[in-house]
Amino acid sequence: MFKLYIANLQDGVHTQEFTISPAELHLQDEELFGQDLQIRLEIEKVGRNIFITARLNAPLSLICDRCAEPYTWVLDEAYRMLFTSDPEMANDEDESTFLIQDTADEIDLTDPLRETALLAVPVKRLCRQECLGLCSRCGANLNAKPCSCKTEQTDPRWEKLKSLLNQ
Ligand SMILES: [Zn+2]
Ligand SMILES: [Zn+2]
Known part of the structure; x- marks a missing residue:
């Protein structure tokens, strides 16, 4: 689990950086995620609203579709979220907005960050x-x-021989 402690968070802009294992985002069963992830959080607290832009960085080991060789690809993806205790700001249709309790002293970032990491993996x-x-x-x-x-195939002598054989 990856949780952010917010009990003492002051209004304003804050930056926090973390290095976490794939297991903390429940990615331990995803073979591609073999190495630690760097997470940089830009946090902006405005009253009951906490805006968070999370930037994820991690080297992944992928297999090339064409030559089948393993190679390293660097995941670098940002995701912006809003955690709010104000029901008026909460919007059921927005997947990146989460309603929290006024008394919450931490927020769980595991699922949104896990999704962000998985969606960033290239299909091709x-x-x-x-x-x-x-x-x-x-x-x-x-x-x-x-x-x-x-x-x-490109040897002209072969082309000649082939045309002779085909006659
Ligand atoms: Zn290749
Ligand atoms: Zn060949």
Whole structure:
């Protein structure tokens, strides 16, 4: 669980930074989240309202869709939330607004931060934009070096031989 202590929070702007383990955001079962997450909170308290912008940073180990090699991708995502004890400010339709008790001395950021982290993971995963992927014939990783299939295909002598065979 990742909770922010707010009992002594003064009106105004505050910044807090944390380093937490994936388990604290209940991400321990997500293989991609193997390393600690950096969390930076910009907190603005205005009366009964606490605006929080959370910035998450963490290196993830992803597998490239094209070449199937593991690579490191850095998650860097911000999410803005409002925690309010003012029912007029609370809006059921806004997923980033949370109603809290006037007497609350801490707020639980686990779920919103967990969601933010999971939604930030790219669906399409490429080790680099120009990744050449694997050869569809021999399965060689073409980022390392061109495989012999490619040479054969582009070798003009082969093209000639092939056309002879096809006659
Ligand atoms: Zn790749
Ligand atoms: Zn090949």
